[in-house]
Amino acid sequence: GQNIDQPTEMTATEGAIVQINCTYQTSGFNGLFWYQQHAGEAPTFLSYNVLDGLEEKGRFSSFLSRSKGYSYLLLKELQMKDSASYLCAVKGGGSYIPTFGRGTSLIVHP
């Protein structure tokens, strides 16, 4: 199986930049997802990385280093509505089904 580790909780100020890290251990890595989940709602897709490097999509960017088993999600110009849980999910071990981390609860304050 996969071991996925991400911080439990982070806080940041509106307008700032925050980086949420995710480390993983898996055999046969085949892709990493980031999802956003607001309380009581289902996750929404943010990004997908399968090759090393940075993928930028508006205020959100995701980085992957396969050799280090490491990814981060970068959120710029934080808004109050960005307060949510951010889930890192990894595909590997010969399965096309990603395994989800426990999520990082991000609290954005004024």
Place this chain on the structure above:
Amino acid sequence: GAVVSQHPSWVICKSGTSVKIECRSLDFQATTMFWYRQFPKQSLMLMATSNEGSKATYEQGVEKDKFLINHASLTLSTLTVTSAHPEDSSFYICSARDEPGSSTDTQYFGPGTRLTVL
């Protein structure tokens, strides 16, 4: 983008009754759908993988006779929680796999169903 709906969004039932949850892919055909359960402040736990026209594949520890899954068409999968008990109270989320083998092969999630068993 791909849209997945789920019905009902919340349900309260008495202990011992059965509850059916529907998951539909609205604008694409999903040969594979997934059912997850999520307890408060916990991660998504995969319960089973539902394949159209065949039996579901259950994860270890998930009782297939208690959580009945049917995937009768390319746009609909159902999860029935039979003889529900209070410990089955949870947030149940389905997802549908978009374009297997594509560069993203992404799962899109339904809005979830909050089940409360009294």
